Amino acid sequence: MSRAALPGFRDFYPQELAERAYVMNAWREVARRYGFLEYDGPPLEPLELYTAKSGDEIVGQLYVFEDKGGRKVALRPEMTPTFARMVGARLNALRKPVRWFSTPQLFRYERQQKGRLREHFQLNVDIVGESDVAADAELLALAIDVMREVGLTASDVRARVSDRRLIGALLAHFDISEEQQPLVYAALDKLDREPRSVLEKRLTDGGLAPHTVGSLFEAVAAKNLDELRVRLGGVRAMDEHFDNLRRYFELLGSLGVAEWVQLDLSVVRGLAYYTGIVFELFDTAGEFRAICGGGRYDDLLATLGGTAAPALGFGMGDVVLSELLRSRKLMPALQPAIDYWVASDDEALLPDVMFVAGRLRRHGHSVEYSLKAQQLARQLKAAASAGAAQVVILLRDQWSGGAGTATLKNLADGSERVVRGDELFNIPV
């Protein structure tokens, strides 16, 4: 029998659980600040929920099995289908736009790598019912504020932004056919990982004219809208998309996150899914996978069988973000901390120790004491390593069965004072 957790699954020891809680608390805090409401759904869903959106190929990447009722079920690999179902079922009754978030544990049956396990927690934030680009700006600002909340800066993390519709217009402008588009998207996606010459050859092999490929890469290298416009020589067909993106960047400036954001048309994300502005957050040093990815998916709710409604959202996993925080020394260490440790110099006083501990606990304090007889020095040592703020010391000769006094020692500065038994229970922490 193997003693280890399944590959890609994690045991959360207290330190790791504290780290997970730290990240998830930051998620909740920022989502709350933006007025988003938390929801959740089942971790186990009908398999069709995912095949309807992504096709049968996805089954190979899921934890799938048949339940005892003969239903084909899957552990949820993503939250969006569940979200779409829940929103779709009550769309008419919900206040619009819907602003919801969730922090589900998700599962994928894939070979694990750094930053990519078979199980992770993911912040999901979605907006439904608003097509204005202001919603896109609000969404990205929220993601960026999570970075701020955990101590990262614009020099650590950058948001890369693209627009599916603008890319579409660009490809049309270059007369790139429908069949060639997947090839082009794949090449864009690999721009920062493979030499440009290799990618160019792949595209020309795929039937694109060399001068088209050159102009395409030239255009995609633009770092901002003005640069792009110049490189395209002022193409009218894209004015609408330019205006839209320009307003997007302006609104991001109003929200105070402009310095985090840059145009990058090589951002691709899921092809079948997104219909408008897409973005991803990544570490500027390029050490890790994308921290977060998302965008506008206006057609998805209709595809999943619900009512059509404009929608957008992002997912941010705990694994990459935690790795980044640890590497930047921004992950807080678990600090054990209790209010009181109760000690004594006589093991016969254990009932008194437990009586005092019980009273203090009923007053709402966190209290610990030695469960076995130990020298006083040992108990003090244990108190210090448990992070006790104060130690209540019951001394045989002073305590007198509760009628006498106890010594209250402050472990931070070593100061002591003598208190009556009945005073002990009215001391502020």
Added chain:
RNA sequence: GUGGCUGUAGCUCAAUUGGUUAGAGCACCGGUCUGUGGCACCGGGGGUUGCGGGUUCAAUUCCCGUCAGCCACCCCA
């Protein structure tokens, strides 16, 4: 799913061309120390050298398989 690299204590690492009982630091537990913590000194527990097989008088070391981790591909929550 395909290919490459790596597996020694909870962690970081030692161990002669293959050679006795696999060591050290940190961490953990205890002693010096029955009226007082952090320090120091001393001691203790903890290993099927990932697992299985092979070669050899002898394997942590060499070979094969397998499992796991890391990296790349695929795919992107």
